[in-house]
Amino acid sequence: MTADHHSEYLARAVAALTPEGHERVDELLDGLAEQVQNREWLLRFAKARQAEADAGSTDVTTGGEPADMLSEPELDALIRGFMTIRDQEHLDDVNDWANAVLALLEDEVRPGI
Numbered sequence: 397m398t399a400d401h402h403s404e405y406l407a408r409a410v411a412a413l414t415p416e417g418h419e420r421v422d423e424l425l426d427g428l429a430e431q432v433q434n435r436e437w438l439l440r441f442a443k444a445r446q447a448e449a450d451a452g453s454t455d456v457t458t459g460g461e462p463a464d465m466l467s468e469p470e471l472d473a474l475i476r477g478f479m480t481i482r483d484q485e486h487l488d489d490v491n492d493w494a495n496a497v498l499a500l501l502e503d504e505v506r507p508g509i
Contacts, residue, residue, distance in 0.1 A: 407454040409489070409496035417489035421449040424481060424490075437465040441474070445497060463501060475501050 413421060425446040432438035440462035448454050463471070478501060481494040 403454065403500065406448075406493075406496040406500055409493040410448050410454055411452055413449060413452065413489050413493060414487075417487050417493065418449055418452075420485075420487055420490045421493060422446060424494075425449070428477070435470070437462050438470055438474070441466065449493070461500075471501060 425442045429439055429442040429446075432442065444462050463474075466474070475498060478494050478498040482491055482498055485491040485494060
């Protein structure tokens with residue numbers, strides 16, 4: 397799978413979020429932002445995903461993908477977090493969104509897979 401494929405998957409998942417899903421994604425990303433207040437690129441990552449979810453489109457992220465600037469430990473932590481969301485979330489649209497974000501993050505760790 398390519399990064400483009402995963403970006404398209406994320407775009408579809410964001411567009412498919414229900415109003416309840418948008419609210420849940422905002423809750424999850426607000427929690428992430430609170431936990432990473434002093435980690436600039438993690439905070440930018442959370443804000444980029446929140447802007448996408450709020451807009452219902454991935455076309456709102458400007459200035460590049462914040463995940464590109466994350467360290468390997470930061471990426472690993474985010475991947476574990478999104479795996480937990482994917483595995484425990486009861487809303488199907490949020491589960492799909494988490495899986496799409498996870499695929500995009502894994503591209504950062506293992507590009508070209």
